[in-house]
Amino acid sequence: MNHRKFPHKVSVRFSDSEKEKLELNASLAGLKVSAYIRHIMSNARPPIHKFDQSLVVQVVKIGNNLNQIAKHVNIGKAIDGVVLRQIIDVNKKLDDLIR
Structure with a gap:
């Protein structure tokens, strides 16, 4: 051997x-x-700890928000107040997750 x-x-x-x-x-x-x-x-695939599962769900939601923002920008629309609020919300959620 x-x-x-x-x-x-x-x-x-x-x-x-x-x-x-x-x-x-x-x-x-x-x-x-x-x-x-x-x-x-x-x-x-290793099991995901329950804490990690909730974190994954939050990150998926943030990813969906980012996809909506990207779609909005890609179809040629300007970044208006609604999109800007979404960007700020995504940034806040990421900051909260990091903490």
Whole structure:
């Protein structure tokens, strides 16, 4: 086995049922447990913490506002008071998120 290809070792503790499930899943995938874990790590999306989910929702809303502003400007409309208020609102929301 070539240890130079994977020079870092990580130890993890599992319950009996978790270990059995891990070994079964690796076997069903035709992989050794270590290869299976590497595959899962490189192909899985990590769970998003609930705090992060609310942050993502806020950022999506800000993105939608920015898209509306960009559409307004791209169709040749001048930046009027309504659009300026949206820009100020987006800026405030971003400042709030940063804090």
